[in-house]
Amino acid sequence: MGITVQNITGNTAMVTWPKMAGCADSFYSVMYHPNWNSMLSTYSRKSFQKEERVPTTRSSFVVENLTPLTTYIVCVTCQSANPSSDQCRVFNTLERDPASASSTKKELALGIWLTSSVLLLIIAAVLLYGCLHLLCRRRHQHLQEQNGTSKQDHRKVLSKSIACTSEELSRQSQLRHDTEKKHPSGIQLATIIENPSACKEPIMPPSKSQEQVPMTGQCSAIN
The missing domain is CATH 2.60.40.10 (Immunoglobulins)
Known part of the structure; x- marks a missing residue:
């Protein structure tokens, strides 16, 4: 053929x-x-x-x-x-063929290089994502800790203020109670000093020795 x-x-x-x-x-x-x-x-x-x-x-x-x-x-x-x-x-x-062998080697090397590059990019992307995620998580925790600390400080200050106010009121009440026990007649005098208009109304004297003294005299003496 x-x-x-x-x-x-x-x-x-x-x-x-x-x-x-x-x-x-x-x-x-x-x-x-x-x-x-x-x-x-x-x-x-x-x-x-x-x-x-x-x-x-x-x-x-x-x-x-x-x-x-x-x-x-x-x-x-x-x-x-x-x-x-x-x-x-x-x-x-x-x-x-030497040229064909060289071309094959080049193609193989190029394929290996491309594969390595892609793998490196993937690894770098994963690491970057992990770092950013960890950074955001730590920052969020730090903000939560700061908020918790500020709330605790505010509560402490409020508690101290309430305690001081209660203690001050208790002291004033105790002082007033002691004063009433020691000087019963001094309450009327303190009331007159604080309220001068109270002199217009007659006040009953606490004892018989003071019945002849007019109440207006006390007010004038005070004034």
Whole structure:
């Protein structure tokens, strides 16, 4: 049939074939498989690892993603036919292309770098969130402590003020009670001093010796 394999590299190979006048199908089947020595002697479509469909308007196809330093068999048939020995060729791929190897290494390094960058960003975001959350929590606790302290101080001041007022009222009440016991007549005098208008009304003298003394005299003496 005249199938040829050209431009063989470590990963690709170009397969060409003459047009088949008796092929009535709408496409060609390009089948290839690695490690030809392990295949059965009979050619069966199921024995091939990969199969590509090519329109009948074309007479060549580039096989890609091959393994370097590997023996392959490639066959070209019509869609519905099983390949025969004259429709197949065996070829060996070359070593890996240095440029391709360098490109693969660069892609691998770039992938590792991108993955590391993403992980670092995620870790930094998590740490930043944790720090901000902890800072806000401490600040909230500090404000609560300040509010609690101010309330306690206010309560203490209010309690002291109430206690002082109660104590002062108790002292004044006790003092007034003692004064009433010691000087019963002095209450009227204190009332007159505090209320001069009380002199207009007659006040009963506390004893007989003071009955002849007019009350107006007391007021005038006081005035």
